[in-house]
Amino acid sequence: MLYIKCPHCGMRPQTEFSYGGDASVKRPELNKDISDQEWDDFVYNRKSLRGKHLELWQHISGCRQWIKVERDTSTHEIFRTFRADEEVA
């Protein structure tokens, strides 16, 4: 079971969180004319990375904040966590 540092609450077990997928995906702006390909990339197409991955988790049984977690998908090592509004370099 992972041990995740919520930037708002501190170290918490994985059971308090729910997984939210790739954090690098950006929703296209509203009312913008975009191609089918762009939209499909946003809705469906994800890289299944092996290694360092920036992903979203929500602290559903805690502060209910969405957070970003930098995790290695093969070793489960967690490098850093960020608030939703933090830009990740």
Added chain:
Amino acid sequence: MSQNFRVENIGLINRDKKLSFKFNGKTYFGYEGDTLASALLANGVHLVGRSFKYHRPRGFFGAGVDEPYAIVQLYRNNETEPNIKATEQELFEGLEAKSVNCWPSVNFDIGAINNFLKIFLPAGFYYKTFMWPKSFWYRIYEPFIRKAAGLGVASTKHDKERYEHKYEYCDLLIAGSGPSGLSSAYAAAKNGAKVILAEDKPRFGGSLLTSDVNIGNQSGKDWADGIIAELKTMPNVVVKNRSQIFGYYDHNMLVMSEKVSDHLPSTKKYHPNKRLWYIRAKEVLISSGSIERPIVFGNNDTPGVMLSSAAKEYLKVYGVLVGRNPLVFTNNDSGYETAIEFKKHGVNPIVLDSRKNSKSEIIDEAKNLGINIKNSYVVVAAQGYKKVKSADIASISEDKKQLGKIENIKCDCICVSGFWTPTIHLASQSGNKTKFKEEIDAFVPGQSKQNERTLGAANGIFSLEETLKTSFAAGSELSKKITENDNEVSVPNVVEKKSSQHDKFWCVPLPEGKNYKRFLDFQNDVSVSDVEIALREGYRSIEHVKRYTTLGMATDQGKTSNLNGLQLVSEIENKVVPAVGHTTFRPPYTPVSIGAIVGREVGKHSKPTRKSPMHTWHEKNNAVFVDAGVWLRPRYYKRGDENLFEASKREAKNVRTNVGVCDVTTLGKIDVKGPDAAEFLNRVYTNAWLKLPVGKARYGVMLREDGIVMDDGTTTRISENHYHMTTTTAQAANVLSHLEYYLQLVWPELNVNVVSTTEQWAGAAIAGPKSRDLLKKLFPNSDVSNEGLPFMGYMEGDLFGVKARIFRISFSGELAYEVNVESDNGNFMWEKIMEIGEEFEIQPYGTEALSTLRIEMGHVAGSELDGRTIPYDNALEGLVSKKKDFIGKRSLQRAAFTSDDRQRIVGVVPIDKKTSIPEGSHLVKDANAPLPNPKLGHISASCWSVEHDNPFSLAILKNGKNMIGEKLFVMSPLKNKVIPVEIVSSHYVDPKGERVRS
């Protein structure tokens, strides 16, 4: 029966407390402190089971967790538990156990015929033998195998025992209380670290309980007792016996199973049977010791052949002789320790040492005691069927390939020692890359992946002095890092007999003309020839060899077999062992009760049960409840002998003719507040929200980004910046997360807050033509006329002093209202509605009637919004704005979503107007078409229309728009039904929606 094999003046058992127990129906006696294994051996019982495949007689091989085959079925308090190792089960008064894997009895086992049919049961026999003819598998092979194989029977009864889970955090978790575990725990505890020390056996001390060593001028055992006693007094230390750490998971989470009551005749009141600990440790020290490995020789599975360390443990801990005429077969000095213990207790052992010359203190001691030692000698085969009667022995050449002349000598047990295998399971589970250590012919932990370190014998260190030195140092160092204390602890002096090198020898060659079975894996009946066959058939990877032969599988996990198997593969393949590599160690290290894993989350405890504030009223009024997610909702209110069908029909009909009331507290409710709330709702819902006035409700549909409908419900503008959103009962939590996602991540610039208010409000839906008359009497001070409170209107009202929210919304399709009050007043509201509603012939209605009403109205719910439908499919495309953008809009342009024959909701009526249509049935054009019959759609919901008094269903049908009036067939292979039906509009009642506006 007397305990003939018990010797005086030795052992840690309590001889003042005699216990009786039953094995295979026969009564025996043992002592408090015995295991089932030691008590049976004290009574001279060696035959405990039959082997898995060949049903050969099997006895005891180990004395603890290493035991591969003494597995029994336990009976206690009318309960039964399979898969119990006799070597781990502590004796208690009245214990009852039986052999497994034998039928009709352990002494006469029909399956033993397999032993003579073994030519048909080679490696991979599952894949070869039972393949043809195909029909034989279900009828003949499988039932036969099921009966003959398997290790015990699981109880089919409800388990009355209680199991608990515990979550714990510590600085250092130490697995194993042998010399390294004790030293590191002590050093860490002295530095003030929070320590948990776990020992799987009842007694602490590990190898110190049986070894003849001296630590700090006392015996090893006394030193261990002293350390444990001191640790127990320290507030920062938890010491746990009977506790097996069986799994090492991510981020230093380890799981431990504590046997709380297994050693007692029955579980104490308020005590669990077992307790599962989830431990998050900053550092883990693995001091799990080592397991002696066997030397492979002919018939080495005969009862009476056992590990020499086990024989020593039975003698030193339990005062039990495993034989009176023992043969010790060893390739190292450990066998001598066992021989010396025998000799000290009046038994004359013979030692066969595979080494040509071996010199050490302990060998000298054995010689001085007059023990008969034969160097360069091996056991070729054990003789005897149900018990060792003699051994064929021979001298062996220095290259270990040639056997000398075979002699037969009498003996009643063979104690074998092929050196020691570090127990690296936990380290390997943690992700540690293990490495092969040539000097000990075994793998040891290498590079750590997590915060874990392995100590002592588990790390391949077999010198006690070095073990203590390194373990004290590790405990100090790691605890200092955490607590920043640095309290010096001195390492005590150690006196142990020096030993010499072991012989790199693990398998005795077969003598010419003999074809003895030489077992590698005793639990799974894997012999040398099975592995040879696997390799001959082309299996190369050790993982494939494992699966093909079953070597190292099941509950044993290769504890005694792994390395000998690898040695064999490497020898045949002409590779070194590290090049062959070992198979992956997986948790659990030892079997764990399913009950312990489940814990208290059984039955109604598996999820919370939520009840509305009116629940007690429903109970008192004969409600029959149904699970709706975690909620309990009245399904119908039973009157007299009514069944579900009759009651729901009555309730629904009463709504259509008079007035009904339904508990709708369970609907999800979310407060949406803030200056940008309207803009946010406008982006979340498919329809327009910017112009909704205060005091009005609107029905909305929200999509996922992929265009699929996520949820629907009404949202009401309570005040300028305050909206009250409702969701379906099932989607409430998901919708809240969905809204939070967009507010926190996608549009953080919107000034909006959302919070769940589901629990804050109790809700009652009042529906039917007389509902306004009732409402007038409930709220005499409010204008609830059609003008004062029009359809989709909202107002606040005063319900006899209680503040209420009144919404004019309808799910039933009738003139209807929904009244909300704060939860505490829910029951008051309900009783008032029932009291005043009496004159309007009010009846409460449950979810079944609710469904009937919405289905015949063509209103969609969860069964249509099933995660596969878009707004068009539900005839909701009118609510999809063409002007503004919203979540999921772009997806609605996908070709499949806009095709002309897109699926769409329709109504379905059986031609005979009688036959009920099962939900989930398929719609097809031709009932007699060859299979697979092309499916045109499916029945999503069915009811008995109270308006038309015939069955009616909703369906999602391909090209539904153009199918009205078509005749199709409903097919339900599950219910074996074919029903001719006509497709009609989904709005079966009041298609123009006049009633809700009346």
